[in-house]
Amino acid sequence: MSQVATEHRSGATPDHQGIVVQGLTKYYGDHCVFKDISFEIGPTEIVSVVGPSGCGKTTLLRCLNGLIHADEGSVLVDGDLVSKPRPEIAIVFQDFGLFPWKTALDNVAYGLTVRGTPKKKARETARDFVKLVALDGFEERYPHQLSGGMQQRAGLARALAVEPRVLLMDEPFGALDAQTRELMQFELLQIWDRNPAAMLFVTHGIEEAVLMGDRVIVLGGRPSGIHEVVDVPLPRPRDAATVASPEFQNLRSQVWDLVMTVRRNTAGADEE
Amino acid sequence: MSTAAATKSAANTVRKVKRKKPLPRWAALLIGLGVGAVIWELAARIYFDPIFFAPLSEVVTSLVTLFGTDTFWRALGESLQLFVAGFSIGAILGLVIGVAIGRVSLVAAALESYVTLLYVTPPIALIPFVLSILGFGYWPKAIIVAWFVFFPVCITTIEGVRAVNPRLIEVAHSFGSSEAKIWKDILIPSTIPYAMSGIRQGIALGFVGVVAAEFLLDASGIGLLLRTYSRLYQTGNLFAAVLIMTALGLSVMAIGRVIERRFAPWRQ
Amino acid sequence: MATVGDKTQAPATAQPVQAVRKQRMSPRTKRILTRILAVLSVLVVWQVLVALFGRDFMATPLGIAEAIPQVLFNDPKVWPGVWETFSVVFRGMAVSIVAGLIIGLAMGRIPFLADSMAPYVNGFYATPMIAVLPIITLWLGFNTSATFALVVFAAVPPMAVAAWDGAKSIPTRYLEVAESFGARRRDVWIGIAIPASLPYLLAGFRLASGRALAAVVIAEFLIGTGQGLGIHIMRLAQNFYHDEAIVALMILTMVGLFLAVGVEAIIRRRYPWFRVTTPS
Numbered sequence: 001m002s003q004v005a006t007e008h009r010s011g012a013t014p015d016h017q018g019i020v021v022q023g024l025t026k027y028y029g030d031h032c033v034f035k036d037i038s039f040e041i042g043p044t045e046i047v048s049v050v051g052p053s054g055c056g057k058t059t060l061l062r063c064l065n066g067l068i069h070a071d072e073g074s075v076l077v078d079g080d081l082v083s084k085p086r087p088e089i090a091i092v093f094q095d096f097g098l099f100p101w102k103t104a105l106d107n108v109a110y111g112l113t114v115r116g117t118p119k120k121k122a123r124e125t126a127r128d129f130v131k132l133v134a135l136d137g138f139e140e141r142y143p144h145q146l147s148g149g150m151q152q153r154a155g156l157a158r159a160l161a162v163e164p165r166v167l168l169m170d171e172p173f174g175a176l177d178a179q180t181r182e183l184m185q186f187e188l189l190q191i192w193d194r195n196p197a198a199m200l201f202v203t204h205g206i207e208e209a210v211l212m213g214d215r216v217i218v219l220g221g222r223p224s225g226i227h228e229v230v231d232v233p234l235p236r237p238r239d240a241a242t243v244a245s246p247e248f249q250n251l252r253s254q255v256w257d258l259v260m261t262v263r264r265n266t267a268g269a270d271e272e
Numbered sequence: 273m274s275t276a277a278a279t280k281s282a283a284n285t286v287r288k289v290k291r292k293k294p295l296p297r298w299a300a301l302l303i304g305l306g307v308g309a310v311i312w313e314l315a316a317r318i319y320f321d322p323i324f325f326a327p328l329s330e331v332v333t334s335l336v337t338l339f340g341t342d343t344f345w346r347a348l349g350e351s352l353q354l355f356v357a358g359f360s361i362g363a364i365l366g367l368v369i370g371v372a373i374g375r376v377s378l379v380a381a382a383l384e385s386y387v388t389l390l391y392v393t394p395p396i397a398l399i400p401f402v403l404s405i406l407g408f409g410y411w412p413k414a415i416i417v418a419w420f421v422f423f424p425v426c427i428t429t430i431e432g433v434r435a436v437n438p439r440l441i442e443v444a445h446s447f448g449s450s451e452a453k454i455w456k457d458i459l460i461p462s463t464i465p466y467a468m469s470g471i472r473q474g475i476a477l478g479f480v481g482v483v484a485a486e487f488l489l490d491a492s493g494i495g496l497l498l499r500t501y502s503r504l505y506q507t508g509n510l511f512a513a514v515l516i517m518t519a520l521g522l523s524v525m526a527i528g529r530v531i532e533r534r535f536a537p538w539r540q
Numbered sequence: 541m542a543t544v545g546d547k548t549q550a551p552a553t554a555q556p557v558q559a560v561r562k563q564r565m566s567p568r569t570k571r572i573l574t575r576i577l578a579v580l581s582v583l584v585v586w587q588v589l590v591a592l593f594g595r596d597f598m599a600t601p602l603g604i605a606e607a608i609p610q611v612l613f614n615d616p617k618v619w620p621g622v623w624e625t626f627s628v629v630f631r632g633m634a635v636s637i638v639a640g641l642i643i644g645l646a647m648g649r650i651p652f653l654a655d656s657m658a659p660y661v662n663g664f665y666a667t668p669m670i671a672v673l674p675i676i677t678l679w680l681g682f683n684t685s686a687t688f689a690l691v692v693f694a695a696v697p698p699m700a701v702a703a704w705d706g707a708k709s710i711p712t713r714y715l716e717v718a719e720s721f722g723a724r725r726r727d728v729w730i731g732i733a734i735p736a737s738l739p740y741l742l743a744g745f746r747l748a749s750g751r752a753l754a755a756v757v758i759a760e761f762l763i764g765t766g767q768g769l770g771i772h773i774m775r776l777a778q779n780f781y782h783d784e785a786i787v788a789l790m791i792l793t794m795v796g797l798f799l800a801v802g803v804e805a806i807i808r809r810r811y812p813w814f815r816v817t818t819p820s
Contacts (some may be wrong), residue, residue, distance in 0.1 A: 065720055085720050097717040100813045101735040112719040114731075142813040162721070297655045304656025324679055382578035393793045394754045396761070397770070400777035401785065405598060483668045488761065496671075502674035510678075514671050521666030 016078060016165055018043040018198040021062065023073035026059055032223040033059050037073070039217060039226065044196035045167065046114055048213030050206055050255065051209035051227075052263045055219040056194040057202045061168050064200060065089045077166055087115055090164035094171040095153040104154045105130060111162040128159040133189060149180035156188065160195060167192075167199040174204065185211055186239060193237050206259060208252045210237060218255065220262030227262045296431065315455025334512040344497070345400040351482050351493030354410070358417020358485075359478045366422045367467060370429025374458070384430070391423045399488050407524065413485035413492075420481030424473035433459060468535035472528035479524045483517065494520075571791050597780035603817020607783035611791070618788060621769035622795055625760070628684060628768070629796075632691025636748060639692070640699025641741070645733055647700070648707020661704075665697035669755050673762055684766065687759040694755035695748040706737025738811060742804060749800040757792075 003234045019041040026033040034056035041047045049057050062068040064075055066084040075082040077089060090111065098107045102123040106113075109126035113119055130139055133153040143151055152172060159167060172188075185208060192199065199214045209216045232251055234242055242248055309328055316327030326334075338344045373380045373387065399416060407413040436459055444454050486495020494513065501510035590600045611618055643661070673690055680686040698814040711721040714736055718728050734741075769792050776785035797809030 067716060067719055087722060089720075091720045093713065093717065095713060097713050099714060099717070099732070099735070101738075101811060110717075114718070114721050114723045114727055144813055158721075262641050295652055297651075300652045300655030305659055308660065320659060340779060377572070381575040382582050385631065386582065389793075393789065394750075394757050394796075394798055396754055397773060397789050397792065399761070400774045401599075401782060404777050404782070405779060407593070480668045480670075483670050484758070487670050498671055498674055502678065505678075507678070508807050510674060514667065514675065517661050517671040521668060522662065525662075525666055536790075539541040 003026040007267075016043040017076075018045065019166055020068065020072070020076040021064070021198070022076075024060070024063060024070045024075065025072035026063065026068070026070045033221070034224040036106075038220055039229070041166075041198045042202060043198050045087055045215075046192070046201055046213045047197040048201045048203060048209035048216045048232075049219055049238065050203060050216060050259055051219030051224070052266055053204075054078045055221075055224045055266070057219060058170060060219070061091070061200065061202050063169050064166070064170050065091050073207060083154055088165040089168065090159035090162050090166070091168040091170065092152075092155050092159045092172045094174045096143070096148075096155045096175070098144050098151055098154055098155055098158075102232075103140050103142055104135060104146060104150075107143070111158055113188075115162075126157070126161055128155075129161040132160065133157045134187070147180075148176050149184060152176060152184065153187075156191070160191070163195075165197055167197045169199060169201045169203075171203050172201075173208070181205075181208075187213075189236075189238055206255050207243070207252055210234075210248060211243060212257055217272075218250075218253050218258045220259070223265075223267050228258050230258070274421060319455075323505055323507060328512050330508040331511040331515065333456045334506075334508040335515065338509065338512055338516075342470055347493045347497050349493075351401075351486065351495070354413055354417060354485070355478055355482045357414040358481060359421050361414065361427050362418035362421025362478065363471060364476055365418065365427025367429055368469065369422075370426040370467070371433055371459075371463070373426070374430045374433025374463075377433045387423070387426055387430075395420050395423075395477070396484055399484065403489060408490035410492075413489050414486040415461075416489070417478055417481040417504065420477040420484075421474040424477060425467065425470040428470025428473070429463060432463035435460045435466065465535050469532055475524055475528045475531075476521075479521060585668045597782050599786045603783035604786055607787045611784050611787040615784070617767070618769070618791065619773050620767055621772045621788075622791065624766065625756055625768040625770060625792070626795060626799070628687050628691060629749075629799075631758055632688050632755075633695055633749060633752050635693035636692050636752070637745070638697045638701055640744065641703050641734070641749070642703075643696070644700040644703020644744075645707045645729065645737075647704045648737075649729065649733065650711075654704065654708075661697055661700050664693065665701065669694050669751070669758055670762075673759060677763065682765060684765045685757055686763060687766075687768075689754045690693030690759045693750045694751040696765075698747035698751060699741075699744045702740045702747070703737060706744075707733050707738040709740065723811045735811075738807070742807060745803065746800060749796070749803075753792075 008016060010271050017253060021040070024037040025035050036231050037060065041048065049060065051057055059068060063070045064077075064082065066075075066082045066086065066089070069083070077086065082089070085239035090234075098104075099110070100192065102110065105123060105126050105211050107128055109117075109122040111121070114126060117125075127136075127139065130136055133156055135150060135153050135157065138146060143154070146154065155233065156172070173184050176184060189212070199212075203209050203212075210230075211234055218227045219225070230251065234245070234251070235245060312328045316322070316325045317331075319325075322330075368389075370384065373384050378487070395416075398419060402412050402416055402419075406415070435455065440458050441454060444458060449457070483495055483498075486493050491499050494517065497513050498517075500508065501513055503508075576615060583774045587600050587602060590598050594600075643657070647657055647661070651820040669690060672693055674684070675691050676693070680689055710733060714732050715728065718732055751780070756768065757770040760766065761774055764771065769788060773785050773788045773792065776782075
């Protein structure tokens with residue numbers, strides 16, 4: 001499987017600098033979605049973001065890939081300002097976002113074809129990534145013929161196929177049942193180990209955040225901002241044993257307490 | 273989610289956000305109508321023979337004049353009367369038969385196939401038959417209008433009666449409710465939204481039926497006006513009459529939507 | 541004419557429905573027979589009513605049955621008429637679908653166009669086809685061009701409204717995905733708007749084809765000349781050949797239905813992925 005990784009790792013260059021977010025602030029009208037968010041993600045780091053509903057996690061993610069523009073602050077990827085979607089930045093959606101009229105293979109190839117890769121070549125490349133996410137055999141199926149887990153693998157393959165420097169995950173396993181969710185977490189970690197990229201992993205799940213990330217950012221408050229950042233120095237590769245370890249459980253409690261605090265703060269500020 | 277245009281600046285400085293304000297909707301509407309009006313006026317005056325294409329100004333004058341005449345209002349009254357007559361017959365029959373088909377399986381067995389078959393037949397095509405059997409006159413026209421109205425009402429009513437949750441009827445039966453009470457408490461309230469949707473379609477089709485009947489059978493009402501003006505090449509009046517038809521059609525559709533929203537808010 | 545479901549009859553064995561009563565037929569057979577009888581009884585009533593009260597040119601079930609082979613095989617005007625009428629419908633629909641798509645998509649994606657063109661689309665939709673025909677014949681004469689024009693007039697608005705609805709209703713997620721992966725405007729319009737609106741477009745197609753058929757019939761009636769099936773029906777009816785006229789009318793209806801259903805079936809086959817939510 002690492003064959004695939006080396007063949008497609010062509011993008012690694014010395015100036016792969018990861019993500020730098022500085023002073024990011026966003027308003028919708030008068031409502032402040034988040035204020036003054038700053039953090040960095042190294043070129044091969046995973047940073048998780050947790051927080052109560054409404055803390056702006058999703059908006060933050062959209063700012064990072066250029067779909068939305070913040071009112072203040074900046075986002076740099078590899079040293080360049082992000083002002084619109086770029087080929088180095090790929091995003092995976094919670095509801096998969098597959099086009100129902102395309103087969104799984106064509107969906108995976110979409111990121112390539114839409115930026116001009118000839119269809120034949122795009123599909124060849126896509127096939128490799130379909131195999132990578134263990135979806136081979138299902139290439140010609142339509143999304144409605146795939147289970148949720150399979151659809152999300154396709155969504156993941158689509159993002160990976162463009163060989164991004166940055167992977168943005170928007171609660172990618174939120175729509176899956178608990179078992180599939182856990183399986184997918186480990187699978188994603190394995191895939192990422194072989195094809196590292198800077199990853200921002202937004203989630204509601206506290207365990208998930210600790211499992212995935214090198215760091216966990218706890219977002220929240222009124223106005224929403226970075227409440228605290230927790231380092232997760234657990235060794236990689238991570239697996240079921242990691243989850244069972246006492247260190248993991250400690251970190252999990254730590255993050256849990258922080259999130260509960262933030263929830264109370266946010267709720268408290270609401271009661272006026 | 274709106275994507276605001278942003279100006280590029282050096283990495284760490286604050287960015288100003290410019291939001292493009294969209295044109296207010298009424299302004300767009302006015303522009304659309306205005307452009308159309310101008311094109312109409314100019315094209316008619318410059319390119320076309322006035323016999324074939326009356327300019328907007330002439331049409332407007334004709335409209336105003338028309339409103340002043342007796343003929344117009346009488347014609348409108350005739351058409352309206354015809355509509356009411358035909359609509360009532362068609363709607364009542366549609367409701368009664370629709371309920372009968374929906375509720376009584378024997379009736380359904382007998383009639384439903386015919387109703388569905390006739391539903392897909394273009395109603396206009398039936399007019400020559402009515403004409404040759406019943407000849408000219410008021411009631412043949414009313415029958416034609418009733419025909420247009422009957423089918424949407426009947427079909428939606430059947431759907432409505434069938435959509436009643438059979439569980440509810442079971443419950444009513446098990447509590448010893450009489451058939452009449454079942455009707456009152458369960459069937460009628462749940463059928464009404466569907467029937468109203470059918471009535472909305474019936475109103476629109478009834479309008480079409482009136483015009484068709486007045487055109488193809490002995491002319492009266494607005495249909496007569498249309499035929500007269502076209503025969504006499506009074507293009508200004510003709511266009512004006514058509515505009516009135518458009519206005520009537522739009523009102524009919526609007527009334528229908530109001531009815532539907534009042535009774536069947538869950539339908540699009 | 542009437543479908544009664546499958547006509548296989550269960551053997552008339554002595555199957556007791558209840559322990560007490562012995563019936564000669566299975567309940568299923570009984571049901572099927574009842575339905576056949578019900579349908580036939582309507583025909584019988586019809587035949588009797590006409591015999592008693594009607595005039596002798598009026599159509600009756602027996603008369604229609606007799607006329608069917610006559611009209612289908614011996615009437616030289618029927619099939620050329622079908623061809624003539626439906627080629628106009630076909631051409632008109634082709635033009636209307638394209639025009640309606642373009643207009644509707646544009647309106648769905650560009651709010652200014654939606655607001656400015658709405659009065660025209662709605663106005664044309666609400667105006668009865670018959671009312672517009674005198675103007676059309678004034679301009680184009682009493683010929684097939686006028687018929688064609690009326691078909692287009694009748695079919696474009698429902699297609700445009702359907703495309704408009706569909707384009708407006710494209711789930712934002714698809715647009716987000718497209719934008720995130722760097723799609724250009726054109727990719728979005730063609731690659732996403734059309735497939736995503738397919739259910740709406742299909743509903744619009746159904747409406748439009750119904751109106752197109754009505755338009756052709758109206759035009760043929762009022763123009764009065766030509767070889768179309770509509771005119772043939774009208775003449776048969778006027779000359780008191782009602783049985784034949786009804787058969788011809790049935791042919792008209794069946795061909796129209798067949799085409800509309802056929803197109804829809806082809807599209808569903810080719811694009812198995814969408815589920816139609818019928819916007820009424």
